[in-house]
């Protein structure tokens with residue numbers, strides 16, 4: 001039993017959040033809670049307002065109106081306290097190209113004023129043997145794991161992952177799911193966006209669907225699916241007991257491909 005089952009304490013409360021870019025309303029008054037210790041997914045089509053919402057909660061973007069409380073702190077008055085308690089994935093461009101992974105961890109730890117050993121952080125994301133490698137020389141899956149390691153340096157209460165598995169092969173995706181689950185099981189709340197519904201279904205404890213700047217549904221994946229089935233919905237095609245991804249994994253093996 002993981003942490004989520006025991007406590008349903010809100011760690012993020014978003015109330016009536018609005019974001020306008022000039023005349024364009026990207027987020028139109030959304031409200032939701034993220035519970036402590038869960039993996040919470042923001043799902044929805046391109047342009048729905050997911051990244052905008054995340055970046056506002058991460059204190060990286062100003063809101064137009066509404067209120068946000070993160071771990072008991074109001075974004076309006078205590079953004080610095082919030083920054084200390086969250087981990088945000090940096091864009092790849094933020095990594096100095098000539099430093100190796102160990103040196104990058106030392107650099108980021110220094111920025112946070114926290115004394116973390118590179119070995120400790122790299123071990124968490126199974127990159128111990130890449131300590132001397134440069135970020136640009138990593139595979140896609142390794143890059144994602146490294147960037148997740150950097151979100152954990154300040155012992156955050158919550159981490160935010162924006163499409164962390166986009167572009168990864170099936171093994172790398174599944175390995176990343178395991179890593180994200182481990183992070184949750186150690187008590188860190190995870191907020192994630194993804195366009196992969198299979199991923200959201202197996203990974204997220206709860207999901208919110210965002211469309212056109214509104215939240216149009218929020219529940220556990222199981223409840224959503226059960227409700228749809230109860231309403232009489234049936235898939236047109238006979239569902240097979242395996243899919244092409246299972247074939248891929250079966251043929252190529254389950255081991256980590258990228259070292």
Ligand SMILES: Nc1ncnc2c1ncn2[C@@H]1O[C@H](COP(=O)(O)OP(=O)(O)OP(=O)(O)O)[C@@H](O)[C@H]1O
Pocket residue numbers: 021024026044045046047048049050051052053
């Ligand atoms: N800085 C900006 N200025 C003007 N419009 C913006 C800006 N940033 C985002 N938008 C617009 O706001 C809307 C929401 O964008 P956002 O990136 O939040 O969507 P998203 O749900 O994350 O989409 P995706 O799945 O494609 O990442 C889009 O129509 C986008 O074009």
